[in-house]
Amino acid sequence: MARAVLNAGSSGNGSLPADVVSLQGTLLRHRTTRNTWGIAQFHVEQAPEEINVGAEVTVVGGTVGAVAPGASLKLEGRLERHPRWGLQFKVERLENLGVRSGWAAANWLLRLEGVGRVLADRLVCNFPGDQLLEVLNTPPSDGDDPLLQIQGISAGKAQVIRESWSTIGQSFNPDHLRYLEGDCGLTRWEAQSVLKLASRQRVEPRELLEQDPYSLTELRGWGFPRADRVALKAGMDRDAPARLEAAALYVLAKVCADEGHTALSQKELIRHTVELLAGSGEKVFGALRSLVEKTLVMVSEEDGRLLVCNPDLYLAERQILRGVRRGTR
Incomplete structure (x- = not known):
């Protein structure tokens, strides 16, 4: 038989504690989740005298759905009686103590x-x-x-x-998942990708998305469209230089790959990038100049046209041409 949550002996009548109380224990199983919000069953291991240690209590809160069953948690909140669902612990603060078994x-x-x-x-x-x-x-x-x-x-x-x-x-923080899935609208897979990259770069997930979201394109399964959607959700300005530069690099790589070229005319690159972002040609041109200064792209003139290319591809193409010319002599 399940142990009662309230200790009637300590309070005299099993009434609810009036103040915020702290519980420590283990999340047993979820009953329902929506993004990071959730309802779950919680095994009480440490509690004030009004609450029975060893009891199983229903916990409800904004980060409960982000925690995997089996996690050891420290909760702060209030016990309430729901008119339909009965006694519940409304979580106001959750600390994930890690995976301990x-x-x-x-x-x-x-x-x-x-x-x-x-x-x-x-x-x-x-x-x-x-x-x-x-x-x-x-x-x-x-x-x-x-x-x-x-x-x-x-x-x-x-x-x-x-x-x-x-x-x-073991360092999982449910607040990070609430931010990524709840505020930014990421899928669970996308959120885990962000957490991995943030851990690798030794930064907070929020810092990564606010300062360098397009580094996500380094990850398998991430391209500019997905990284851009996440960046905009995280507050990236539509005309931010980082966004314009990332878009231009994406367009250059994609169009060259689709058409089998190693370079793209500057005019075409700007046109495609403006279409992708619905932005300003002048601002895209400024981003292109910045990419040249950073040596991330190079511009050359051939037959009266300005061509933009990836420096590595340009050098590789030149080496191949030199080899072909030597072979035909």
Whole structure:
């Protein structure tokens, strides 16, 4: 039988505490989530005397949906009686204390693409207790990764699991996910990509999106359109130099790849970029000059036309031409 949340003996009648109270325990399971908002069941491990330790309480709040089941949490909030759903703990502040058990680690891994409940259960069964935490926190020796013992985990999937764990596994902050998914409208996969890159650059996710969002194009599966959507959501000005420069580089690479060229006329580059951004040709021209100064592109004149190209491609093309000419002598 479930233990009552309120300790009737300490208050005399089981009445609700009037002030903000602090609870510590483990998130057991979600009942419903919407972006980062959620309703979940919480196992109480530390509490004031009015609340029974060992009880299971329903918690509701704006970051509850961002936390994987099994996480150890410290909550601050108020107990309330909902007219339909009964006793609930309304979370005002949530501190994620990290993943502290193998069961919690397996639940966290459910966030990864390709890791379902069956695979998570296999991990817990094969590495009981805290063994799973030890496996995840210990870099494997060459060719000897314990994760590969688990049916359904390939070398590629093991690498994805380890990279995710090392970057955001134990330092996960639900406020970051609320910002990325709630404020910026990112998907879970996009949010995790941002968290990984932010961790790699040793910056906060908000700082990354506000100062260097187009660095996301370095990641697999990210191009300018996706990075630009995220940048605008994060507050990037439509005429910001960083946006214009990133767009021009994207257009240059895409048009050259589509048409099989290594260069694009300056006029065409500006026209395509203006069409993409619905912006000003003068401002795009200014961004192009900035890219030239940064040596990210180069401009050459051929047959009376100004051509813009990637410096590496230009040099590679010249080397090939020199080789062909030597071979025809």
